[in-house]
Amino acid sequence: MQQIHIYPIGTPGQKWTQKEVQQWHESRNIQRSYKDEVLSKMDEINDSFERVQYGELDYSSGPYPLFGFKSKQWNSKNPTVLVTGGVHGYETSGVQGALLFLKETASQYQSDFNFIIAPCVSPWGYEIINRWNPKAIDPNRSFVENSPAPESALVMQFVKDLGVEIFAHIDLHETTDSDEEEFRPALAARDGLECFEGSIPDGFYTVGDTENPCEEMQTAIIASVEKVTHIAPADPDGTIIGSKVVQHGVINYPLEKLGLCAGFSKAKYTTTTEVYPDSAKATVEECNRAQVAAITGMLDYLKEL
Template structure:
């Protein structure tokens, strides 16, 4: 496969310094409104949930309050399910799918579960439409002790301060064409590495935990989502984004070792969703509905245990 051109920031083969990070940050532009597209929609969420501001990010472009939603009818005898969206702010359906679930579908599950939802972990990334935060740090590699990303640190503290055991955790993501057009080339440039072009899977898939794959739950999620949108086939070598396909539409990553969001909660059941919004066969609304279907597929599986 042909090599991409060099990323326009930095010197090939040399890691970025603070100078290149600043140059990258100054090249970013606000493209949409977190306040209009996310915060205002939170006002449509019903009285079954308590809205909690768990922090605020202060960046050059402005202040970004961070919000989570917690079941009002909290019952310590019910299992707690954590739903996170917008860890990569540019992955739109993760945010909008979480909000849609809260507005339309979540109340029906409160008889079975305590629900905890953080719809938009990275609001700067949402506005800029970017994977990183302003310091060119990937929040979804930063769910570690002494996290370098405040987005990750604040949502971890929010969950930990509640002092509840998380039974299941679903983290809502997308894989987009821009991953190859922008974000992976930028990553290679930042780290002083050679960029080798990859492929983007055409369809939905999930990422389980290598150490705790929850295979039957992944199957239930895939079966639920395929009623809404198509599932990504494996590449000819039997992989998706370079990882072996362990069942239709499912790969595994070592979630905790990589500092991924779905690993920090140490839940018994974990998964990361990956929706493909650039498909000619999927609309934005379908992508949002696919995230809801993934959540309900998981919850329906868990309540039947």
């Protein structure tokens, strides 16, 4: 029998009001530094990329300046690739992997692609180590018109203002033990629902778009990542986090319908990565490198089209 999780904030079965949202917000604490762990690393990016401040989040523990990078030598004949990380700020390797790619690898592909890279979309979430923003809104369900999450709205505007067609978009994420321990129970409590015990996949997987799954590209990404870390097996029912496994290490979601980041760009090729940092089989460095391998796996595939 599945265990029901009870969250310590709110009344079971009742949606949160502003009172519970405020109670939740006040219970959050800063656990690490966006300035020290993210902004300082941006200073190490080589000058082949232009650093652009595209906004600022004016939160009580902030302000949080938001930065993206774009290829300085822009070639209008090259396809444009968008890389986003830290939409869920607590998913560390998404942020650090994007920065690592910028620092060490991206320049190797600049003759073939233009890049737009937003390494840390949700810096408050990064510092608090949380999925939501201070208003208990999930940025990765908020990539919609008139978005309720400024994190989502600002990065969408940044990309829109560049006025270019996005050929491919990879959004870097993690699935962690805290999803089951904290974030799913919190979501159910916020929405007045029951939360039943689930499972966390041990390994890397990707989420393609139900409407445009890009099967061959997903295969190439899995093959690239498999050189760095292990791929999540399907559960006994043939699913990963409740979704049907369509090929080794790949599931699909309707990205745009759900307001997910990888769907807003309307790119021809899209994917979302999911790394498992709590695995006994993977180190922090391997998780960061897995994100880089996912990006390069995608790029190597696209180069051959």
